[in-house]
Amino acid sequence: MKAARFDYLRPDDLAGATVALAEGRARPMAGGQSLGPMLNLRLARPGRVVDVSHLPELRRVEARPDGILYGAALTHAEFEDGAVPDPTPGFLARVAHGIAYRAVRNRGTIGGSLAHADPAADWPTALAALGARVHLAGPAETRELAVDEFILGAFETALAPGEIITGVFVPRRSAQARFGYRKSCRKVGEFAEAMCAVLVDRESDVQRLAIGATEARQLVFPAAHDVLRSPARVDDILRDAGLAADPAAFRLRREVVRQAIAALASESQPEGQPA
Numbered sequence: 001m002k003a004a005r006f007d008y009l010r011p012d013d014l015a016g017a018t019v020a021l022a023e024g025r026a027r028p029m030a031g032g033q034s035l036g037p038m039l040n041l042r043l044a045r046p047g048r049v050v051d052v053s054h055l056p057e058l059r060r061v062e063a064r065p066d067g068i069l070y071g072a073a074l075t076h077a078e079f080e081d082g083a084v085p086d087p088t089p090g091f092l093a094r095v096a097h098g099i100a101y102r103a104v105r106n107r108g109t110i111g112g113s114l115a116h117a118d119p120a121a122d123w124p125t126a127l128a129a130l131g132a133r134v135h136l137a138g139p140a141e142t143r144e145l146a147v148d149e150f151i152l153g154a155f156e157t158a159l160a161p162g163e164i165i166t167g168v169f170v171p172r173r174s175a176q177a178r179f180g181y182r183k184s185c186r187k188v189g190e191f192a193e194a195m196c197a198v199l200v201d202r203e204s205d206v207q208r209l210a211i212g213a214t215e216a217r218q219l220v221f222p223a224a225h226d227v228l229r230s231p232a233r234v235d236d237i238l239r240d241a242g243l244a245a246d247p248a249a250f251r252l253r254r255e256v257v258r259q260a261i262a263a264l265a266s267e268s269q270p271e272g273q274p275a
């Protein structure tokens with residue numbers, strides 16, 4: 001099947017994109033890795049596609065004392081390759097490396113992944129665990145939301161009409177911070193069936209845990225001290241979230257969460273100081 005007819009616009013800057021997105025049943029496109037198939041399958045039928053992949057405001061990297069603000073159109077490959085600085089000790093490159101395969105990573109963007117809000121995608125769960133914030137610009141105002149406030153459900157976000165993601169702010173973590181990240185996929189390069197990301201930074205007493213691939217929004221525990229102290233609690237949180245009905249899926253999720261927690265202690269963490 002081929003896409004229904006649409007106009008293609010490539011504005012020069014964010015102001016132009018905001019104007020272009022304000023009318024004509026418009027939809028932004030970044031890497032096109034999800035929107036492309038959706039257009040071809042006619043699951044999306046915008047009147048206008050606004051290419052935002054090259055906008056300078058969405059390609060910038062801004063180092064701040066407390067973290068780094070990444071432009072939404074930075075690709076997974078740029079994180080994987082270390083082409084951008086990392087305010088964590090190497091966690092972003094690890095996450096990016098595990099996304100699909102290189103051809104997808106060359107085009108797919110961090111902002112596109114968040115906007116698409118596939119529950120099984122890597123960035124939404126990993127960035128929720130890392131305490132990241134999403135920067136948005138609309139016709140009238142700019143605002144920012146925590147990742148777990150931005151993602152409302154499966155393929156559902158807080159994006160208002162005409163609004164786009166301009167960036168993602170990732171807080172700086174100490175060199176001692178630990179990150180456990182595990183997912184289970186049937187085949188390499190496929191979306192995950194179970195996924196968990198855990199961040200522990202004792203320097204700032206941060207202990208966060210996020211569970212993805214739940215067929216709904218990520219489960220985020222911003223103060224996960226309890227469950228990290230006693231991993232038997234994993235069963236309780238999965239049950240409380242209604243994720244225990246299917247015994248096979250429950251066992252898989254439990255194992256992935258336990259492995260992510262165990263990785264905090266057992267796994268050699270990436271080398272290098274935060275940028």
Ligand SMILES: Cc1cc2nc3c(=O)[nH]c(=O)nc-3n(C[C@H](O)[C@H](O)[C@H](O)COP(=O)(O)OP(=O)(O)OC[C@H]3O[C@@H](n4cnc5c(N)ncnc54)[C@H](O)[C@@H]3O)c2cc1C
Pocket residue numbers: 027028029030031032033034035036052072073076098099100101104107108109110111112113115116120121122123159163164165166189190191192
């Ligand atoms: C074969 C295949 C395997 C994949 N496997 C994985 C995987 O294992 N893990 C994983 O995490 N991902 C996976 N993906 C998804 C991929 O990584 C992309 O991140 C994802 O497709 C979206 O990024 P994009 O830049 O291509 O967005 P696009 O496809 O351009 O857009 C996706 C959606 O986001 C909207 N959008 C894009 N940019 C913005 C913006 N700045 N502001 C507001 N809305 C915006 C679009 O309107 C559209 O609704 C896979 C994709 C493919 C094709």
